[in-house]
Every structure is written in C-alpha cells, then in structure tokens.
Amino acid sequence: GRSISFTPGERARLRKYLLDGGMVWFDSVAGSPFFSRSAVGEMRKILPEAPLRRVPADHPVFHLAKSLVAGETNRSKAQPFELEGVFLGPRLAAVISPVGLGCGWDNARPELIADARYYKPAAAVDLGVNLALYAVGWFDSARRYAAGESEAEPGTANPEQVPFAQLVTDGFWNSDPGSGDRFLRYLGRNLKVNTSGSVSYVNVDRAELSDYPFLFLNGLGDFTLEKPALEKLRRYLDDGGFLLVNNTMGLAEFDGAARRFIARLYPEKKLGRIPADHVLFTHGPYKFADSGFTAEAAARYPGETFPLLYGVSDGDRLALVYSPVDLAGGWQQVPRPGSVMYLSSAAGRLGGTIVTYFLTH
Template sequence: MANERTLTVIAGMGLLCFITLGPFPADCRAGEDDWLRPLGPPPQAAPRRISGGEGVPPLPLPATPLRRSERKREPKPPTLIGKVMWGEKAMFTYGNGSTAEVADWNQCPGDLQQILRKSQWRFELPYAGEAFPLSEFSGEPEAMPVLLFNGSRTIKLDARQIAVLRAYVLRGGMVVFDSIAGSPYFYAGARTITEAAFPECAIRTLPPDHPLYHMLADVDTVRYPKNLDSDKPFLEGVYVGSRVGILLSKYGLGCSWDDREVPLIQEAIYYDVESGNKIGINLVAYAVGYAAAGREEAKPELFGALDEQHPTDEFVFAQVEHEGAWNVHPGAASALLVQLRQSTALKVSLKRVSVKPGQDDLSGYSFLYLTGLDDFRLDESSRAALRGFLKHSGTLLINNGLGLRSFDAVARREIAALLPGARLVPLPPTHPLYTAVFKIDRSRYTPAVVKATPDITYPVLEGIEVDGDVRVIYSPYDIESAWLGCEYPLARAYEPYSGTQLGVNIMMYAATH
C-alpha cells in the first residue's frame, strides 16, 4: 500500500523485528511503536574554518616555502548538557520508499545542538553538548551539569542506573526528561524512573512564577499546534533544595528547538517553535544560573540525619516538615547558626532538627521554622499542635522560599487556617525584633525585588501577636537564601548581608521572648 510505512529494528536488546505501520486509526490510540518515527534530519556539521599558513616541506634547506591551507583548531567550549543514548535503533521506510534511521534517544538529532546555538546568541557564551551512553557517564555535575533524556517509547533504567542518577542529582546535577512528541509511553516511563530515584519526594507542578519560566523570556502563555486545547505551559519536577533536580516535560520540546513540528505522529502534543524555544533557552539559563547553588546546597546531607535529639540547654533550629517542598535551602540554617553563635552569647546548637507537628513532641522547642516553594496543606492535627506551641510561648517563622507568589498565597491561607480570625500585620520599624542584636533600619534586596519595587529599602516582615507577643513571623521575601550567600537568579529575596542580620535578630528575638 502506498501509504504504509515499515519500521525495521536493526539494533537494540538483541531484537530484530519488522513492523508495518499504516496511518493512525481514527478510533483508537496509537501503539507504542507508532511513536518511533524520525522527527528531523541529522544536525549539520559545524563549518570548518581554514586559515592560511606557511609550510616548509621536509627538504634540505634552502627550500622555497610552500603555501598551504590548514584547519584552525578552536578551543572547545565547556560541556553543559549530555544527551543520553538509550533504547533501540531502526530503519524507517516512508510511503515513497525512501528510508531514514531513527533511534529511541535521537528522534530529532538536531535538537540539542540547535538550542545550545540559540542560547549562545542570547548569552554570548558558548556551551557544548555531547551524546553518550549512561554506562560511560562519570556522574560528576562539574563535568556535565545537565543530562537530557528524550524519546517517545517507554524508557527503562535498571536499579544501578537509577542509583547513578540519584547520586548525580544530589551532588548538584540536573536531569531533564523530554517526551519529545508528547508520547504517554515515554512520559510514564520517565515518571517511573523519577519516583524510583526519589521515592521520598513528590513530583511537583512548577508554578507560573517559577524562575524557569522567566529566566530570559517570560513564558506565561504557549501554543500547542494540535491535540491540546490549552495556552499554559506544563512542566513538572522534583525539587532538591531550592532547584529543580529532575525536570519532566510531558509535552514535546526538542522538535521546536530544531524549528520543526511533528507531522508524522497524529497524536503528538508538543510546543510550537516559538514557545518551545523560549522554554529551551530559559532551561539552559536556569541550568547555568542555579548550578553553583545546587553544588553549595549539596554539601550537607539533603535527606535524613536531621532528626537527631537536641541538647535541652541550647537554642535549637527546628524545621517543620510538610507535604510540599519543605527543605528549600539545605545548609543555610547551619550557616546562620554559626553567625548567631559568633554574634551573641546565646548557647546555640548547630544541628538543624526536622519535626512533624502532630506526630513529634514540640514542647522542647522555642522556635519553629517553616518554608516552601509551592502548595502544601497542614492537617488538623498539625494545626492543633502548632496552636499549642504558640500558646506556650513558641515562635513560628514562615519564609517564602525564592519569594514566589504561589507560595505567598498558600502561606497566607495556612496561617488563616492555623489562627482563625487573626490577621498578619506589618511589623513597625520600632519593633524590638529590629534591634535584638543588630540595629536594622534598612535592607538590601535582590534585583528581582528592586525591579518590581524600586523604592523598597526597609525590612519587610509581617506578624501575628499571641498573648501580647509576636509569635508568628512571616517573610514574604526569601530570607533563608541570604544565609548561604549563593546566587539564586530571579529569586525575590534579601541580599546576603541584610538577610543574615535579619535572621540573627529573629533567632535572638525568639530565644528571649
């Protein structure tokens, strides 16, 4: 039949098979093999630059120099993204008899090369990409900050490979799964791998104001050429500290990077060229911008070892665990506690302790800290435990991780549910918190805050009094990021000096009131 296509698997797990593919039936879902189709030609080789030079043949002098042309070797740019080779290769036969090789991992061969080239135009800094099998991966984020997996059929990794990915992400690396044509098979496989690598972390939907949507281009709306009636971007991820350690794109990105659509797959869902390129360039910028913070936050142990018993005669930094991204800046609390110990006579434990209100006893703590990046909800037992903590002269500090508007709305909702009828009010400049250790009447903020609110020069904290003392303190701008002193692009936060002084004052206020 003229409109039939033949797929011949020629390499893989020792499998050789022939699959005849016709047009997608209108009344049923395409089979998994129907998604393995070429989505773009191989990338063009980089142009070879030739420079003139003088050459001397191996003859006895005197000899007449001969002009010859030689290739000019340019320095290799640093590698940013590695495209992981996985799955099988096949020969795809079109209806007109022409053929093309297609691989699970490389349906659009030009995707990575193209998005890095476009990013170079924006950054004016070159970055390279390379392809390799996971078996040859060193696992070092410094050598390869980002790993890219893309494809359409089900992706599977064994337990050892999943362990390699987990260790890599915990050390500061980033893994990206792109279902390049919006295939449900690849997406399901990517979620399975992600859940196996980080069983303790939920896969979160990135909120609209997440930095990844705004690094260089604002991606508030997008266009899907077919099969999806929406104008909103949809990305998911696993947070490791403040950053996205694993990113999942349910809908195709790679073809747009190569300025292509997906005509051969009827059920494909993907971003159009403009939308996908904006997300891709933002992704490159995000990977570059958050790489240092990822490595810094990876220095302490990120999961576990936070539940050690605290000394009863020392000030303890106790952090509330909740169902959302509760561990936003690992290592920041320890850095602040060192400053608190150096700046005051207060006896301070340098161990951060995690607690679950409603399950753990809170009576031994005078201070609790809660932060997050997106939605979470406290159950009634947690709220009851926190109310009891506040009634017994405890202080609760709530911090907006990265200063996201999405978390701000959630924090205010949860505070209202915790203390019905109470209202957050700005702390006046004369409040004793601002002179507890350092005299603070001015604060410096990150560029994202200054851009949105140019006239802001003072600290912004809100509070609720319980029995005459401020017991709930809310910071709508990220204060914790300042304690580590890292760069967090687009974070609405305090600068390190201001945020550290404010943090020390809050700790001292909590310890003495």
Template sequence: MPSPSPASRNKRNWLPTPPAHWKSNVPSAPPPTACPPSQPGEKRNATTAAPPSRFVNDHVRSCIMIRWPKSLRSALSSGARRALDPHANHRGYTHLTLGALSRYLAHTSRRHFLKLAAAAVVLTPRWLRAETRMNDACGPPPPPPPAQASGAEGLPPLPLPATPQRRDEKKNPPRPPVIAVKIKNGTVRDWATDLNDLNNLLVWMRATLGVNFTYDQKRLSQINLEAADVPVLYRTGHYEFEFSPTQRQRLRAYLLRGGMIIFDACCGREAFVKSARHEIHQILPDYPLKPIGVDHPVFNCYYQDTGNVRFTPWSRQQNPALRSPGPSRIEGVEVACRMAVVLAPHDLSCGWDLHTHQIPECTYIHSDSALRIGTNLLAYATATRDLSTSASESKAFVDADPVKTDKFRVGQIVHDGDWNPDPVGLRNLLDTVAGTSALKLSFEVEPIPVDAKQLSRFPFIYMTGHESFNWNKDQTATMRRYLTNGGFLFVDACCGRQAFDQSFRKAMSRVLSPLPGASGKLHPINAKHPLLTTFYQIDKVAYTQAAQHRNPERLRHDIPPLLTTQIGGRTAVVYSPFALNVGWRLHPVPYAVGYDAKSALQLGVNTVMHALSQ
C-alpha cells in the same frame, strides 16, 4: 491543486503562496527544510517547516536540494520555484523530486522550462547537491561542526634539512563551548527523529541572548559526567527505556553536583513518559517529581511567563483537557533550590525542530512556546550550575564548644509544599547565632509534623517551602493552641515563591482569625519593633537583583517587609514573604526573590535572639 488553464499558466496568482512561517523572525541555520511528503494524505502544519514523519519504513529515500542562486532566481519567477516545491523557503532552498519535476513540466510554459534547463547546465556544478534522508527523520540534520584546522607547517621537497614554510590558509574559529549533550540511547528511530532540535534551539539563543554555544551527541557511557563540564543532558525519545544501576549512580552524582537533565517525550509518547518518571524516582528517590509552578524561575529567567504555552490545534483535538494558552504541565525535581530534572510530557523537540505532526494520541507544544521554554531552560542551567550542594557535602551543625551544654531545640515544620528545599541555610544561621552571641547554647534541628504532642516540645519552630500546602481543621487548631500557649513561629517563603506565600497567608488567616483584636491577623513590622534592634541595629536592608526587578515599588522603604503578630503582649509569628533561607547559605542563588546574604543573616540572628529574650 487543480491544473490551471493554458492561458493562465504564466500567471503567478494561481501558484501556491509560501508557508506563513517563513515570514516569521525565527532564525534557522541551516534552513529547516525537508523532503516533501512521501505518502498521499500527509499534511503540513501551517506554521511548520517539515512534513510529519511516518514510523513505518526503514528504507532510505534520496532527493535533490537546490539553493537557487541570484542568477537563477532572476531567470525563474518565484512562483516557478514554488511550483517545484510549494514549501520552498525564503532563502531559496527547495527539495526537487521526480514527482515535483513532472508536476512542474506539466504546469509551466516552454519559455520557463528553457530558462531552467539553460541555468541548470551552467549552475549545476556549483549549486546542486544531493542529500540522503531517513524516512523516519522529522527534519534535516544539523550542519557538521566546523573542522578545527590548526596552523600546520608545510615542508619543501627533500633533501633535508629544510626550513618549514608556514601555510597561509584561513583558519576556522574555535568551537563554541558545549552547553548540552544529547544522549544516544536505543535505536535512531527512538532518539534521533528530530535531528535538528538542539541546533535550532541554539541558533534561536544566539539570536535572542547573544550567546554562542554548541552541543554534542553521545552515548551515556561516553559522557564524562564526573568532569562537571556539561551543564545539561538531553534525553528525548518515543519508547520505553531503562538505565542500569551504574548509570543511575553516575546520573545522581551528576545532578547533585549541579547538572541538569531534560527528558522530552517526543510526540508526547506515554511509554517514554512512564519510563522517565520511573527512572527519575530511581535516580533521586528522596526528591519528589512535581509539576513546575508558573512562577518558577525556569519559566521566567529570560522570557516571562513561559509556563503558559500554546498547544497545536491537533493536540487539543487529541486531549480536550489541554488549554491553549494554558499550563505546560512540565514536571521537575528541585535539589537545594535548583531545578535539576525537567520532564516535558508534551513534545518540545518537534517544536525546536520547527514542525509538528498529526499522529493519533500525540500532543505537541507550539514552536514559538517550545523555543522560549528551551531558551529559559538552558539559560537557567548555566546560571545555577555552580550553586548546588550535594547531600553528602551539606554542612551539619556541630558545636565544638564543650562549655555550651544547654541544648536549644528548633523544630522544622514538615508539610506537603517542599518543606526542606535547602537544609544548609538554617544550619548556617544557627552556626552564626552560636558564634556571634554570648549565649551558651547548642542548637539541634528536628523535623516535626503539625501535631500537638510534637509542637509542645519546641519553644521555637521554623517553616519554609516552595510550593502550596494545606492544613486541615485539626492542624489549624493545633497551631492556634501552640501560639496562644507561648510558642514562636518563624517563617519565610523560600526563593520568594508566590505559591508558598499565598498558602501560608491563607493558613495563618484561619489560625489567627478566631483570636481577639490585633492578634487576629498579620501586620507589617514597624520601625520601632524590638526585633530590629535586638542584636544588630537594622535600619536598612538590601535585596537580591530578582527581588528588585519584581518589586521595585514595594522595596523603596528601608524597613524590611516582615509581617508579625502579637499575642498576649509578645511576638508570636514572624513571616518574611522574601527569602531569608537562601541568604543564610552565604552563596548567591540566581533568580531568588529575597534579601542579600548580609541582610538575611542579620534579620535571622535578630529573630532568633528576640524569640529567646521574650
């Protein structure tokens, strides 16, 4: 900035204005300030609070951080405080270095300097503190947790015996529950460059959700994963990493019991992303890692549509394929209708720490988008941690009645849209049918592809899923022949996912369109359809809270929104765009768009009985 003329030194209009981000409503504690850039040419993002980190020096630099008290703020103009540090924040904090002090002395008047000197003499013992910062740290560290003072007893001088005297000092409040543990791994330059990331995120959550949580930082060996009291593990970093076989086994058990792991590629480092994908596959080889759809509850459970994010302008320069706003490209692994692993290939942690960089080939999600995604992730994790059922604990249907000798085989369609999100649901339904009906049948479920030889073995097939899928021409023709030859297809969109719903409607349109008349498409079920009275008399159904929130107008009618197709005078297809599977598991699934457990079981039992009675 050019030096002002002597006549204008006392004017405020030439002084730099505060950064725009301090006018936002983003809460922060402590104020997310940092030392000024230590090297020429470093730039601050206009919406950030800390300068870019330079991964080149290991030395420690010191600076003085001042919080201007009211008396000193009244003695000094706001412009004079900003002259010491152009990035001083709205709460009066600033970092004072020798360079900043020399600049101030060169550009201020004698009167202002004398005010500063006099105030410093009086107020320095109370408001001046020195702090040491690592040059590699992107921002300041979070405040230490409050000391858990107990009501200790004081004793008078000897000789004993004596009566204890109670201390009357004020006690600190109890520590909030731990919602996440940040994993220490490798060097500090790898995992701890964003020292204030989780702290800022939890401050944001306290302001927006009204919840009070805290976090820990531990090595993986120090975390008691078996106690199931840590909802979220958080692993961020820049470099390649690898878990040991023992660590992978512990992490797998933790995830299957209901935990969540968030992997964040700090600065969008590709080396970290590759290692994370490899480790996720090693930990959960039987569950695929896929991009998370924008309609997934993790992007809509508190803030809506957080799957579409803003990337920083620098990120779009480094990767022109990024759209802003556009898909976050965050990937995940689902276990039993619950997101267990989240991988952010584009930086979230710097956004939580309220700053970004301009490092070549690095990409960042803007702070406002990153904070909303982080809030949703932690809210989702706390809501869903208890619903998980591990593969070893999944209920396998076993019919203990030896009289029921006839086997009724149910085929479950295998496709590329997450075909078996929750194996417990269908087994519970078949168990209910066997236990409540007079049919002497033993049920058996077998996964099958859309193949003519395989489909012909099953008079009843079931299909569900979360994601989109596609049938080729041969598979479409095979399904058409199966239905016209007497087969029965029962389908529901697991968790009410829109991606699966849209794919199934398109697939069935191609399957049914060549058929004549009303058989050529799906139709809403009518109140007199025999399916609604085959076993249970269903004249009204109830829905989950998520379904009522998403479709208030659509669900005013008592008739369930099922879609059916008649071929040759019989029901050939029954489809529910609202989830039935999650209701069959008899445990609430937060954020699932579907029927409640009672209505889901009644509709499921009636559908199976109706198919058997045709």
C-alpha cells in the same frame, strides 16, 4: 522510541549525577504521552525520595532570560508552558516536558504523527534558553546540596544551648536542606548565640514543643496541619512560644498555603505588616537602611525600602513572624537566579534580628 527505560546500573549512575549537582531534561520531542509517563516512572525509581510536581508558573525557570507564560504550539497560538519537575531541596534537578521541545529546536514538522503536540521554534528556544540558564545559574547551589550539608540529624534540646527546631508538615517542608545549619553558624559567629549546632526536625504530634524557645516552618508548595496538631501548636504559642514561617524562593503557592495556615491558627487575629518602628527592628542588633532584596524580590515588591515581614501579635508580643521573601535561601550564601529572596548579607542580619527578638521576649 515511544517510551524510555533505564537499566538498574543506568539508574544508579543517573542518581549519582543528579545528587552531585547535575540536571536532566526529558523532552517528549513531539509530545508523546507514552514518553512523558515513562519518564515520570523512571524518575520515581531514580529518586524515589524526591517529590515530583508541576513546576509553578512563577518559578525562576520560567523567568530567567525571558518571562514566559504561554507559547505557540502546532495546536494553539498561546499554550501555557508546562513542566513536571523533580526537586532536590529547592533545586529543580529534572524536568519533564509533556509538550515537545525538540521539534521546535530542529524546526521540524512531524506531519505523519497525527497526535503530535509540540512548541513552535520561538517558544521552544525561549524555554530551552531559560532551562540552560537555570542549570548553569543554580550549579553552585546544587553543589552545596551535594556537599553533604543537607541532612541534619534529628536532635533533642540541650538546656544550655539554643536549639533550632524545624517543623515537619505533610508538604515539601525540608525545601532548603542545610540552610538552618548555616544560619546557626552565623548566629554563633556574629551574635555569640550558644546554639545546638544542628537542626532538630520536630513533628508537632509527637514532640514536646515546650523544649524549644522558637520553631521554624519552611516550605515549597501547599501544606496543611491536622486540627489536633494545629491546636497543640496554638497552645505552644499562647504559652510563650514563637514561630517563624519562611517562603522558599518566595513562590505564590506556598504564600497562599502559609496565609491559610496562619488564618486557621489564629482565626480571631489578622496577619499584619511589621512596621519599621516595631521593637523587633528598633531594639534589634542590626539596623536596616533598605529592603535587602535581590533584584527578583524588588521586582515582585516594587517600592519596598524596608524588609518585608508580617506578624501576629499576642498582646504586645509578636508570636508569629512570616517572611514572604525567602530568608533561608540567603542563609545558604550561593547564587539562586530568579528567586524572590533576601541577599545573603541581609538574610543573616534579618534572621539574627528575628531570633534575638524571640530570645529576649
């Protein structure tokens, strides 16, 4: 048919399947806008809490078997690839292709459909292979999300423990559920830090920020903070607080948003590369002989032989650290093919180094 509709029972079963780690592809075959719109509507009913957004061009799903930018369709020699995606944590759980894939897979030409829009066979196969590799490669990460380490309860600071406080923004801020909890266990096990054991989700407008020795901001895609919240956060940093900003999967959209946010937070200062001889590294608990990058991160930042961190200093103290290469993905200790991130061993050591600096300065 031209559109798709599920019964309540089917939606419930699909929801469970997706939450348990499955992936669903919605293909409009010949590019029917009616099918695409109905698929969007169904996904909003199946996973109303999950964001639906355009999959960015630098997302791993476009770059696994082959790096894809544009493919031939029945109307264009070079149509930019486009997918709408539903995200569960950092994972694409469902994709909707408004340009048909099925015609290309079947090598069919629906001449009777005047408005048909579909990829030619080579382009359809290339994208299909990438989708299949993504579903298989991210399955372990999907199962980790499904295992229940995803919804830390909001907490309050305990003065005898070090809390891990994650900022809430208007964007996709909880883009890697469970990563903070795993990192806390790493700190307790390897550095004997007495942590709170679970993440506290902090809204800048309502929270007493001084309860927290440092804050963590994670994200996937664009985000902003309103001016009052931004000013409150700046006062917290000026009074001795710290902020760690992390780019989930290392994608360009969040990188741009993070840099704009930091420029608004510190309009009079420049975000600069933290050098290898900075006290953060030289007096930290670990030494770094290489970048610790995955292959994808090494390809994004060729020639880097040391961890890539940026910072803003308040006098001789780093008040803000930004990692354009994903730290939190490494804390999860599961494969994430195509992600611009640190290897698990390096992510733990680098995160421990940053937190040690925060707690001792």
